[in-house]
Amino acid sequence: MPATRAAEFGLFSRQILRHPRQVSALAPSSPGLAAMMARQLPVTATRVAEFGAGLGSLTRAILAAGIAPHDLTLFEVNDTFCASLRAAFPGVAIVNGPAQGLAATEAGSLDAVVSGLPLLSMPADTQRDILAAAFHALAPDGVYIQFTYGLFAPLRAAVARDLGLTATRTARVWKNIPPATVYVYRRARNGTA
Known part of the structure; x- marks a missing residue:
């Protein structure tokens, strides 16, 4: 493991122990x-x-x-991760707060939202709040890209239906701990999101 990845894994591991609800992953996402x-x-x-x-x-x-970098905004609730992100990615906007805050800062101007949030473990109301904020900020043809470790779609079917979203599933990425699948959510042609 390269030195940078090893250092990141050590920091990640310490944050899992200190803030398991914030991190909720076994390891950082793999390059694959x-x-x-x-x-x-x-x-x-x-x-x-x-x-x-x-x-x-x-x-x-x-x-x-x-x-x-100036066209990318990161949302992260973990203070330690935010400090690390600020050092690693100068020029990238970093918001130390929840994803739902996106709705207050953007309106229909983003092309994509990329999410590493543990949607599968969240209640339906939280999922709805996060996706509603994302689609408020996304342009009409914008996409929400989400990975999951689960075997099924990470967004509850009722939430997707309520928000007028459709999903496309990619192949499983086996070289990740644990293996993961990526889903891309879009507004349905007659959707209301």
């Missing part, structure tokens, strides 16, 4: 999962937000996909 997430960005995407940025595994892939 991050690349799969970044491949789901629309080819014309310029403005992106990331939910649950952690230590920046997905952030690196988003920037490598061509998103300019």
Whole structure:
């Protein structure tokens, strides 16, 4: 494991022990999962937000996909992770707060939201609040990109239906701990999100 990844894993592990509800993952996202997430960005995407940025595994892939640092906003609730993100990604806007805060800062101007949040473990109301905030900030053809360790879609079917969303599933990324699948959510053609 390269020195940087080893240091990140150590910091990540300490935060799991101190704040298990905030972190809720076994390890940082693998480069393979991050690349799969970044491949789901629309080819014309310029403005992106990331939910649950952690230590920046997905952030690196988003920037490598061509998103300019000043066009990327990260949302992270863990103070230690935010400090690490600020040091690692100068020029990227970092919000030390919940994903739902996106609705107050943007309105229809984003091309994509990339999420590392543990949606599957959240109650329906929280899922609805997060996705409603995301789709408030997304342009009409914007996408919400989410991974899950589960075998089924991370967003409850009733929430997706209420928000007028459809989902596309990618192949499973086996080189991740644990293996993960990426889902891309969009407004249905007659959706209300």
